[in-house]
Amino acid sequence: MDLIPTMPDHSLEKPAHCRRKEARPTEIIAAALHLFDEKGYAATRLDDVALRAGVSKGTIYLYFDSKEALFNAVVREGLVAALSGWEVRLANDAGNSSNLLGELVLDFSRMFGSDQAGAVLKLALSEAGNFPDIAHTYHDCVIEPGIDLLRRVVMRGMARREFRSVNPEIAAHIILAPLLMRVIWEHSFICGGSDVPTERYLAEYLDLVLEGLQSAG
Numbered sequence: 001m002d003l004i005p006t007m008p009d010h011s012l013e014k015p016a017h018c019r020r021k022e023a024r025p026t027e028i029i030a031a032a033l034h035l036f037d038e039k040g041y042a043a044t045r046l047d048d049v050a051l052r053a054g055v056s057k058g059t060i061y062l063y064f065d066s067k068e069a070l071f072n073a074v075v076r077e078g079l080v081a082a083l084s085g086w087e088v089r090l091a092n093d094a095g096n097s098s099n100l101l102g103e104l105v106l107d108f109s110r111m112f113g114s115d116q117a118g119a120v121l122k123l124a125l126s127e128a129g130n131f132p133d134i135a136h137t138y139h140d141c142v143i144e145p146g147i148d149l150l151r152r153v154v155m156r157g158m159a160r161r162e163f164r165s166v167n168p169e170i171a172a173h174i175i176l177a178p179l180l181m182r183v184i185w186e187h188s189f190i191c192g193g194s195d196v197p198t199e200r201y202l203a204e205y206l207d208l209v210l211e212g213l214q215s216a217g
Helices: 021-039 046-053 057-063 067-092 097-113 115-127 132-159 168-188 198-213
Strands: none
Touching: 021 046, 021 057, 021 067, 021 115, 046 057, 046 067, 067 097, 067 115, 067 132, 097 115, 097 132, 097 168, 097 198, 115 132, 115 168, 132 168, 168 198
16 A cells, blocks of 8 residues: 655744744844945935845835834834833942943943944934934934933932032033044044054043042042
8 A cells, every 4th residue: 555645734834924024124124224324314215125134115114114214213223222221220229329320331332332323323423414303313212311311320429429519411411422422433533543442441431420420528
């Protein structure tokens, strides 16, 4: 008797296009970031993003209704999530405010210094004149929450008499600005020449900031 081979049951398996569906927004965002960085916001077309992501243009519209919406997703994917964990940290950390501020600054440096975040910052700056909504999105989603976190840490240190009395809003801007400038410097001005290593830059910078905030007591 001839044996009929048992065929594998594929009824429970997801087709390849279904298995990738959950990953598609992330793939589209990653493709958009690379193209925004390479070509600029204006020159990047959704057709180019679709080709880079390996999807159809129609698939992009399932998740993002415009190029601006896609840029907003690029900002949120790489930066907004990184800031959210600090809300819990501020509510529960009972340690020294100088240490807390130092760790927050180092987190900012790691975040802004990543290839993705650096590319987004450079894009926001370079395209702000022609596309002000890009600058507004970056400010509202990244800069303003970062300023708020720094301001609250400074206020915490003042309330505990660990920091001297300063204007916390202005102090937060002063603390954040050199971190952003460092990223701009690395992405725009360093052309193979000598430069201060990031670790040394941050060590000296933090020393100046914390010494300046230190309470006389």
